[in-house]
Amino acid sequence: MKPSPASAPSSSPAASLSPEQALARVRIVLSHPSHPGNIGAAARAMKTMGIAELVLVQPKRFPDDEATARAAGADDILAGAKICATLDEALGGAVFAVAVTARRRNLGPAPLAAREAVPQLLAAAADGPVAFVFGNETAGLANDEVQRCQCCLHIPSVPEFQSLNLGAAVQLVCYELRLAAFSGEPPVASPVVPFASAPATIEENEGFFAHLERVMIDTGFHDPRQPKRLLPKLRRLFGRAGLERDEINILRGILDAVERRIAR
Amino acid sequence: MKPSPASAPSSSPAASLSPEQALARVRIVLSHPSHPGNIGAAARAMKTMGIAELVLVQPKRFPDDEATARAAGADDILAGAKICATLDEALGGAVFAVAVTARRRNLGPAPLAAREAVPQLLAAAADGPVAFVFGNETAGLANDEVQRCQCCLHIPSVPEFQSLNLGAAVQLVCYELRLAAFSGEPPVASPVVPFASAPATIEENEGFFAHLERVMIDTGFHDPRQPKRLLPKLRRLFGRAGLERDEINILRGILDAVERRIAR
Numbered sequence: 001m002k003p004s005p006a007s008a009p010s011s012s013p014a015a016s017l018s019p020e021q022a023l024a025r026v027r028i029v030l031s032h033p034s035h036p037g038n039i040g041a042a043a044r045a046m047k048t049m050g051i052a053e054l055v056l057v058q059p060k061r062f063p064d065d066e067a068t069a070r071a072a073g074a075d076d077i078l079a080g081a082k083i084c085a086t087l088d089e090a091l092g093g094a095v096f097a098v099a100v101t102a103r104r105r106n107l108g109p110a111p112l113a114a115r116e117a118v119p120q121l122l123a124a125a126a127d128g129p130v131a132f133v134f135g136n137e138t139a140g141l142a143n144d145e146v147q148r149c150q151c152c153l154h155i156p157s158v159p160e161f162q163s164l165n166l167g168a169a170v171q172l173v174c175y176e177l178r179l180a181a182f183s184g185e186p187p188v189a190s191p192v193v194p195f196a197s198a199p200a201t202i203e204e205n206e207g208f209f210a211h212l213e214r215v216m217i218d219t220g221f222h223d224p225r226q227p228k229r230l231l232p233k234l235r236r237l238f239g240r241a242g243l244e245r246d247e248i249n250i251l252r253g254i255l256d257a258v259e260r261r262i263a264r
Numbered sequence: 265m266k267p268s269p270a271s272a273p274s275s276s277p278a279a280s281l282s283p284e285q286a287l288a289r290v291r292i293v294l295s296h297p298s299h300p301g302n303i304g305a306a307a308r309a310m311k312t313m314g315i316a317e318l319v320l321v322q323p324k325r326f327p328d329d330e331a332t333a334r335a336a337g338a339d340d341i342l343a344g345a346k347i348c349a350t351l352d353e354a355l356g357g358a359v360f361a362v363a364v365t366a367r368r369r370n371l372g373p374a375p376l377a378a379r380e381a382v383p384q385l386l387a388a389a390a391d392g393p394v395a396f397v398f399g400n401e402t403a404g405l406a407n408d409e410v411q412r413c414q415c416c417l418h419i420p421s422v423p424e425f426q427s428l429n430l431g432a433a434v435q436l437v438c439y440e441l442r443l444a445a446f447s448g449e450p451p452v453a454s455p456v457v458p459f460a461s462a463p464a465t466i467e468e469n470e471g472f473f474a475h476l477e478r479v480m481i482d483t484g485f486h487d488p489r490q491p492k493r494l495l496p497k498l499r500r501l502f503g504r505a506g507l508e509r510d511e512i513n514i515l516r517g518i519l520d521a522v523e524r525r526i527a528r
Contacts, residue, residue: 047425048421048422049421050422074425163308163336164312165336168435172436172439175420175436179379218525230514233514234514240506257484258522261484
């Protein structure tokens with residue numbers, strides 16, 4: 001079977017979906033999860049990345065206090081989780097299903113690395129829900145479960161130790177989905193503050209360097225007859241920092257205090 | 265404020281490090297982790313991505329069966345974990361420290377998104393260990409812990425629900441590091457002049473700040489009873505510069521000269 005993104009619906013309709021809408025069409029399916037803690041961890045992971053649809057195929061124990069504890073506030077995700085008897089039922093209505101698996105399967109599609117595949121998989125969301133299917137913690141997905149999917153996704157890891165925790169794997173896939181949805185520019189919680197105060201003018205910088213030079217001479221650190229590139233080095237240091245007005249005031253205040261102390 | 269990786273060492277020395285060697289220089293520091301399960305999860309996450317150096321600052325409970333259980337086979341990582349009393353101790357020998365934080369800090373460096381920053385941060389591994397510092401599960405990193413770091417890393421997430429599980433956050437950062445190390449594309453060369461001398465270690469930076477503080481107190485410029493954010497502002501200034509060993513020597517030489525002059 002060819003890797004599924006090559007046969008995924010064209011990406012152009014997806015351009016009309018906002019990032020949030022695209023993520024809203026992602027369905028996380030956990031097939032036969034053993035540990036309720038991992039279900040909670042998956043819910044938390046989903047919520048941090050703006051993904052909400054959780055479906056569980058024959059969870060061993062759910063609902064469970066451990067799931068609630070590990071969800072750490074993602075109770076809405078747990079509350080909305082659908083419980084199904086079969087994977088077919090869990091994939092109902094989805095237009096595309098992706099098996100997340102470490103192991104290669106003889107008759108399965110070649111697994112694609114998460115980062116490369118996710119943008120194309122997300123494009124499929126233009127046509128409807130796209131499901132990402134995770135298997136049991138120990139056994140992974142059964143072969144027939146993988147066959148039910150159009151594509152295999154692989155999280156690159158150390159070949160000798162590939163087994164990520166289920167909640168961690170869900171976190172990674174949701175993270176890749178979020179970054180793909182926002183094209184590498186997801187919204188940040190607050191605007192970045194470029195400067196705390198205005199950048200210093202050239203005159204202010206020069207005033208500082210002159211003041212610094214005077215103090216270095218007065219304290220005997222700098223001998224103008226043997227400059228040894230001291231001032232160029234200091235200019236380079238402070239040039240890298242890009243001094244702000246407020247910072248020049250602080251540095252010159254220190255120099256003033258030194259001069260007053262010396263003059264006593 | 266320019267992001268700190270702009271002052272990271274040029275990427276060319278890093279080209280001589282294999283991906284495995286670069287990852288071997290990554291140090292994961294967990295500061296005051298409350299839950300041993302998260303320590304285990306972090307160890308497992310590290311091992312899947314080929315990272316092995318784990319350091320714990322005052323873990324609430326460790327060693328612990330819960331850590332072992334959640335490590336799911338990453339026992340070697342747990343066994344090799346170093347336990348420290350302070351963050352300073354945990355950062356000993358590292359050339360660069362990165363604070364992983366969701367919250368903006370007023371005087372901390374502007375947080376960089378993980379994917380963009382990691383390749384340049386990994387380039388710093390050419391000079392020695394690069395530490396990634398994660399805070400307590402509930403409180404995150406204390407402000408003074410963030411100040412100890414040269415850079416802030418941010419995992420993009422939903423603004424209203426930013427709190428990733430600690431083990432999941434470690435998994436994401438280690439995943440980004442692994443992908444960057446194996447990308448085959450060298451980290452983007454910084455537009456800033458590369459280091460002329462070796463970057464100062466964290467201990468050297470801290471020695472300078474302590475020395476500067478003493479001189480500011482001795483000259484009457486700084487009153488520790490009314491700190492007025494003076495030291496955080498100075499840390500931010502010099503953090504932007506990314507001090508080199510040679511520059512620390514110059515600055516401390518100036519401070520020595522001031523102290524000698526005062527003492528006359």
